[in-house]
Amino acid sequence: MRKAEKEDRERILQYLRKGIADCLYLYIDIMNYGIATEYMQVWIEEAQDEIEIVIMKYYDSFQIYSHRKDPVLASVVQLLQEYPVTMISGRRDIIEQLGKYFDYFDITYGVVFLMNRFRKIETKINILTASEKDAVEIAELICADEEIGGHYTVNGLAEQLAKRIHTGTGRSYIIRDKGRIVAHSATYAETEGIAVVGGTVILQEYRNTSYYMLLSNYMLQKQAEENKKIYTFSISEKMIRYHSALHVRCGEYGKMVSRRRMI
Helix, strand or coil, X not given: CEECCHHHHHHHHHHHHCCHHHCHHHHHHHHHHCCCECCEEEEEEEXXXXXXXXXXXXXXXXXXECCCCCCCCHHHHHHHHHCCCCEEEEEHHHHHHHCCCCCCEEEEEEEEEXXXXXXXXXXXXXXXXXXXXXXXHHHHHHHCCHHHHCCCCHHHHHHHHHHHHHHCCCEEEEEEECCEEEEEEEEEEEECCEEEEEEEEECHHHCCCCHHHHHHHHHHHHHHHCCCEEEEEECCHHXXXXXXXXXXXXXXXXXXXXXXCCC
């Protein structure tokens, strides 16, 4: 295992493209930001000059990918011990292996979908594209939802949201009522031809409205206009059934969330 260098970028991207649905955030972030920034680092493991594993640390999370179905993860475990984080994610079989080495993570599994269908809906409800100044209020809404935002801190998530909005690598869409944000959905990562969408959160007292459908379809419409393939991750059985009826199932993933929460 070694830290990736700038000259490794293209061969890493070529490697990730072969299994894009299993490494979306890895691929998009390396496309957008390169190999290393103040909040991002990339490592690779090789065998006979061929890449075997790619790992990215993004803020306080790790994303892991290998094309192998039974990768040897000894060096990955060592790296994770060296850099404690609050979340680790990757293809389901990789997370199943890693879970055997750590007893302070809660593990959940989900499904990756390619969202290839949406409805254009006419509405009088004003759907807004959020600005950087909305990031803290959006983060507060997300963090109040344990399933989606339980592993974040408000300040840490707000920083990430503002960064994505500022750089154009992510967009947040919101609905306001009586001055406050009551619904949010986002492209959490975007690059040429690809977007990952999610983070749809509706304030409790507005969950019987049409806001979820309106936000989701509006966001998909905007991405489709830009000819992007749109992916999403689902954990709950309810949302897996929903997406299975509409969209293309293209992978399974796992997420490990530390019980040693960051302050």
